[in-house]
Amino acid sequence: MHNKKFVNFLENxxxxxxxxxFSEAAKVTHYKMFRQVLDSLDKGxxxxxxxxxxxxxxxxCFLGLLxxxxxxxxxxxxxxxxTACAYHDIGRQNDGTDDLHGARSAGEVAKYTDFTEEExxxxxxxxxxxxxxxGKMLETIKKYSVRDEERAMFIAKALKxxxxxxxxxxxxxxxxxxxxxxxxxxxxxxxxxxxxYH
Numbered sequence: 001m002h003n004k005k006f007v008n009f010l011e012n013x014x015x016x017x018x019x020x021x022f023s024e025a026a027k028v029t030h031y032k033m034f035r036q037v038l039d040s041l042d043k044g045x046x047x048x049x050x051x052x053x054x055x056x057x058x059x060x061c062f063l064g065l066l067x068x069x070x071x072x073x074x075x076x077x078x079x080x081x082x083t084a085c086a087y088h089d090i091g092r093q094n095d096g097t098d099d100l101h102g103a104r105s106a107g108e109v110a111k112y113t114d115f116t117e118e119e120x121x122x123x124x125x126x127x128x129x130x131x132x133x134x135g136k137m138l139e140t141i142k143k144y145s146v147r148d149e150e151r152a153m154f155i156a157k158a159l160k161x162x163x164x165x166x167x168x169x170x171x172x173x174x175x176x177x178x179x180x181x182x183x184x185x186x187x188x189x190x191x192x193x194x195x196x197y198h
Contacts, residue, residue: 006058007038009197018193025065030078034065037082045112047092055198056166061085063190064162070182076119077155083113084126084159102131121146126156130163134179165190169198 010022025031038061046054064085068078090112091104106124115123125144129137141152161183167173168191175184 004039006055006062006197007035010062014196016192016196017189018196021062021066021189021193025062025069028065028069030065030068030073030075030082033075033079034061034082037061037086040112041086042112045087045090047089047094049092049095050198051095051169052089052092056169057086057089059166059190059193059197060088060162062193063165063186064158066186066189067158067162067165067180067182070185071158071180073158077151080115080119080123080126081155081158081162083109083115084123084130084155085162087112088127088130088159088163099131102128105131118147122148122152122155125152126159129156130159134160166194168194 010018014022025034038058041054041057043054046052046057049056061082064082068081073081087109088105089101090108091101091106092098093101093104106128109123109127110120113120113123121144125141125146129140132140137153137156138149141149141156146152157179161178161180164173164178165183165186168187173187173190175187178184
């Protein structure tokens with residue numbers, strides 16, 4: 001299980017805008033769900049890397065929590081979204097450009113989650129889609145025979161944004177690639193979060 005290092009950092013050591021964001025997050029509807037998702041993570045699932053390892057995933061989950069609140073996601077959508085944030089990179093095998101790591105992650109995620117068949121298909125679809133171009137998103141969702149394509153597209157775009165916000169670690173976050181205006185509001189926070197927790 002996860003060693004709770006990130007939650008300890010947020011609760012006891014975060015300062016500045018990260019501390020303010022955590023104080024805000026601790027009051028939101030889905031904070032408990034965020035904690036459950038983080039607490040269930042097994043560090044051994046992740047490629048041992050500064051770029052795509054557990055710390056990247058933790059930051060994506062936290063940014064995802066903040067984004068879910070701003071996007072007014074339902075409880076069911078938030079659970080799918082935060083789970084996707086948590087498991088989107090478990091198929092990583094290296095730090096290079098790898099369009100197939102999303103498909104590998106999607107192929108593994110059922111082992112670690114408990115969703116209805118439709119929700120599991122959405123989860124797999126959005127995880128696979130996160131490593132592909134936006135133009136392949138709908139095609140990927142259709143591949144999984146998702147009934148509610150609009151819901152899946154919404155969650156897929158949110159996952160791409162939460163993951164994309166942590167591109168600050170690579171120094172190449174381009175705001176033009178973010179899909180929601182609410183994501184743009186989190187750029188400065190994403191940068192500060194990376195510098196204080198990586």
